[in-house]
Amino acid sequence: ATDASGPVKAVMDAVFEDFKSMRLPAPVRIALACCINMCGAVHCSDIGLVGIHRKPPMVDHEWADQLCEIPLAVSACPTAAVRPTKVEYNGNKVNSIAIKEDRCMYCGTCYT
Structure with a gap:
């Protein structure tokens, strides 16, 4: 969005x-x-x-788990381009999301 x-x-x-x-x-x-x-x-x-996004969203793994309800972001994507994942950040495993860029239609629903 x-x-x-x-x-x-x-x-x-x-x-x-x-x-x-x-x-x-x-x-x-x-x-x-x-x-x-x-x-x-x-x-x-x-x-x-x-307004049209032209690039898939960039994920800030440091803040994704703290500021984003990951299940809502995953379920909001109409093309299933957002999926939950665990990422190693500063030596710790953190919950985050991953974007399948080939499936993303740039709607911005995952931002909101």
Whole structure:
């Protein structure tokens, strides 16, 4: 998933003067979908943005077990590209996840 705040702020900065001077037709719908599932009917908006990841997620094995509920990350992946694994980190075995890059469709569901 794409963080919506950055792209939305950039678009609003670009069209703010048009809103102030009323050069845009009213109402104008601007929407951002954070992945290719396009929740929020982005395709029906006047200005629609779709955030698409282009690379599989990078896993920080130091923090994965502490910040991520690993079973939820595994079950959230629609293509089963995320799997649990144990990794040796600083001499200790830690629970983490592994990404099968060939199965990943870059939806970003594992981020959320």
